[in-house]
Amino acid sequence: MTQQTPPQWYKSAVFYELSVRTFADGNGDGKGDFPGLTGKLDYLRTLGVDCLWLLPFFPSPLRDDGYDVADYTNIHPDLGTMEDFQFFLNQAHARGLRVIADLVTNHTSSEHPWFQAARRGPTLPDGSPNEYHDYYVWSDTGTEYAGARIIFTDTETSNWTRDEACGRFYWHRFFSHQPDLNFDNPKVIEEILDAARFWLNTGLDGFRVDAVPYLIEREDTNCENLSETHDILKKMRRMVDEEYPGRLLLAEANQWPEEVAEYFGTEEDPEFHMCFNFPVMPRLYMALKKEDTSSIREIMDRLPEIPSFGQWATFLRNHDELTLEMVSDDERAFMYAAYSPDTRMRINVGIRRRLAPLLNNERRRIELLNSVLLALPGSPILYYGDEIGMGDDLGLADRNGVRTPMQWNAGISGGFSTSWPSDCFFPPISDPVYGYQRVNVQSQERDPGSLLQWTSRQLEARRQHPAFAHGDLKFVDTDNASILAFTRSHDNETLLIVCNFAANAQAATLDLGEHVGRTPVTLSGASPFPAVGEGPYTLMMGRHEYYWFRLN
Ligand SMILES: OC[C@H]1O[C@H](O[C@H]2O[C@H](CO)[C@@H](O)[C@H](O)[C@H]2O)[C@H](O)[C@@H](O)[C@@H]1O
Numbered sequence: 001m002t003q004q005t006p007p008q009w010y011k012s013a014v015f016y017e018l019s020v021r022t023f024a025d026g027n028g029d030g031k032g033d034f035p036g037l038t039g040k041l042d043y044l045r046t047l048g049v050d051c052l053w054l055l056p057f058f059p060s061p062l063r064d065d066g067y068d069v070a071d072y073t074n075i076h077p078d079l080g081t082m083e084d085f086q087f088f089l090n091q092a093h094a095r096g097l098r099v100i101a102d103l104v105t106n107h108t109s110s111e112h113p114w115f116q117a118a119r120r121g122p123t124l125p126d127g128s129p130n131e132y133h134d135y136y137v138w139s140d141t142g143t144e145y146a147g148a149r150i151i152f153t154d155t156e157t158s159n160w161t162r163d164e165a166c167g168r169f170y171w172h173r174f175f176s177h178q179p180d181l182n183f184d185n186p187k188v189i190e191e192i193l194d195a196a197r198f199w200l201n202t203g204l205d206g207f208r209v210d211a212v213p214y215l216i217e218r219e220d221t222n223c224e225n226l227s228e229t230h231d232i233l234k235k236m237r238r239m240v241d242e243e244y245p246g247r248l249l250l251a252e253a254n255q256w257p258e259e260v261a262e263y264f265g266t267e268e269d270p271e272f273h274m275c276f277n278f279p280v281m282p283r284l285y286m287a288l289k290k291e292d293t294s295s296i297r298e299i300m301d302r303l304p305e306i307p308s309f310g311q312w313a314t315f316l317r318n319h320d321e322l323t324l325e326m327v328s329d330d331e332r333a334f335m336y337a338a339y340s341p342d343t344r345m346r347i348n349v350g351i352r353r354r355l356a357p358l359l360n361n362e363r364r365r366i367e368l369l370n371s372v373l374l375a376l377p378g379s380p381i382l383y384y385g386d387e388i389g390m391g392d393d394l395g396l397a398d399r400n401g402v403r404t405p406m407q408w409n410a411g412i413s414g415g416f417s418t419s420w421p422s423d424c425f426f427p428p429i430s431d432p433v434y435g436y437q438r439v440n441v442q443s444q445e446r447d448p449g450s451l452l453q454w455t456s457r458q459l460e461a462r463r464q465h466p467a468f469a470h471g472d473l474k475f476v477d478t479d480n481a482s483i484l485a486f487t488r489s490h491d492n493e494t495l496l497i498v499c500n501f502a503a504n505a506q507a508a509t510l511d512l513g514e515h516v517g518r519t520p521v522t523l524s525g526a527s528p529f530p531a532v533g534e535g536p537y538t539l540m541m542g543r544h545e546y547y548w549f550r551l552n
Pocket residue numbers: 064067068104151174210211212252254319320321323325348
């Protein structure tokens with residue numbers, strides 16, 4: 001498939017993030033698997049997404065939902081075999097769907113054979129050097145790199161843990177069972193590049209590369225975004241461009257605009273094709289609660305120019321908490337108060353809830369944020385289940401409450417598995433509001449007014465208008481901070497997007513001086529609005545209403 005593929009396919013793609021383990025169970029053991037996922041490819045095609053992002057599916061003790069990798073070049077036995085994976089990938093490609101996977105570069109599981117070998121110390125009993133010891137970052141005192149923050153603040157008190165077998169401390173930016181790899185060791189870089197090659201050889205379309213800012217540590221720094229880290233990532237990009245042209249690298253760098261933009265590299269020395277736009281995400285929610293969109297505009301204006309091959313990845317929710325790392329202390333306090341009334345909803349530096357519950361299960365709010373997500377510059381990434389308005393389970397530990405089984409129908413275990421709910425990997429949600437009996441794919445497929453069908457129609461509208469994927473962004477001045485208005489222009493087309501973030505009807509005047517004489521026509525229904533004249537353009541908008549116009 002990648003042979004005939006336009007090299008920048010990712011710029012017009014809509015992505016869909018899912019966990020094989022909780023999407024569909026093909027053999028009835030209560031755990032999702034590749035055969036189950038293969039059976040759902042037609043659903044995904046009909047929904048209208050273009051590329052699947054699979055959460056880690058490798059052998060793992062699953063103490064961090066698979067981000068603790070114990071073998072980079074195999075499939076977790078619960079999820080199927082390599083043959084199942086290859087069949088799935090071929091079937092996805094046959095339907096025009098691309099597939100990317102997580103590449104967890106920064107660390108391994110402590111159960112990885114490399115770490116088990118490393119624990120034997122720098123020297124083996126026969127006096128020879130233990131090459132695996134140097135695969136990880138060690139210290140005799142555990143006092144180095146004191147400038148590095150702790151990321152999993154709820155569970156970890158230090159980035160160093162003493163290994164009793166070895167008698168030395170090892171470095172970890174995440175859980176203590178996730179020792180950081182030593183990227184100052186060229187062998188480690190080669191191991192990770194070889195793991196990437198292994199999957200790219202299957203025809204995989206690329207990677208979402210996990211936790212990229214933390215590869216290298218240096219004294220007297222915060223050990224994030226170091227130039228040596230960028231050098232390694234550029235090497236990865238060169239390997240991909242030379243050996244697998246057309247495949248994608250997407251960076252997970254949860255950083256401020258100036259730092260995250262560095263992960264694109266330059267035209268001459270490229271790094272990632274795509275980077276998540278972490279800074280804009282919490283501001284979409286904040287704008288909704290404050291009924292003030294100025295922070296969205298400010299942060300978008302703060303994004304540096306990116307190279308011509310680059311594309312942002314936008315998202316509302318993912319498998320982690322709604323991270324509040326990229327906001328000020330005051331904004332974080334506001335977000336916690338606004339969106340996590342129950343302290344069980346808080347974890348680390350964020351909020352562990354799904355999209356629908358965050359938005360009070362209000363359809364107009366859900367549509368509004370999705371309409372902004374699909375219209376802002378970047379390729380949108382939908383999180384599985386959000387297209388039907390799934391809820392979360394606060395009773396599950398860590399971030400697992402937002403990782404419950406996909407709800408396919410009202411049958412046993414929501415159609416996820418033929419197993420009894422209590423035998424499923426996580427129990428399917430069954431409460432009266434968000435339970436599978438009420439919220440499921442099958443019923444929404446039969447309901448033309450459902451969120452599922454609305455989402456599918458929006459994706460189709462987006463596909464029909466390349467300005468969404470490729471257009472320049474220009475904010476339109478308004479006299480009402482609740483109204484976010486912007487244009488996206490590409491070739492001969494200009495789209496005008498207007499969104500009311502207030503919970504009441506609003507009037508706004510827009511400065512459309514650049515477009516005098518043109519007529520806004522709605523994309524859905526093709527209704528013409530009054531032509532733009534010389535003076536301000538007045539619009540009345542219902543609560544949480546949005547318009548997608550084409551300026552004719
Ligand atoms: O592999 C460790 C973790 O890596 C990713 O973490 C990211 O999520 C954190 C919040 O859960 C975030 O604060 C951090 O900046 C990110 O790197 C991955 O998405 C996690 O699931 C994983 O635990």
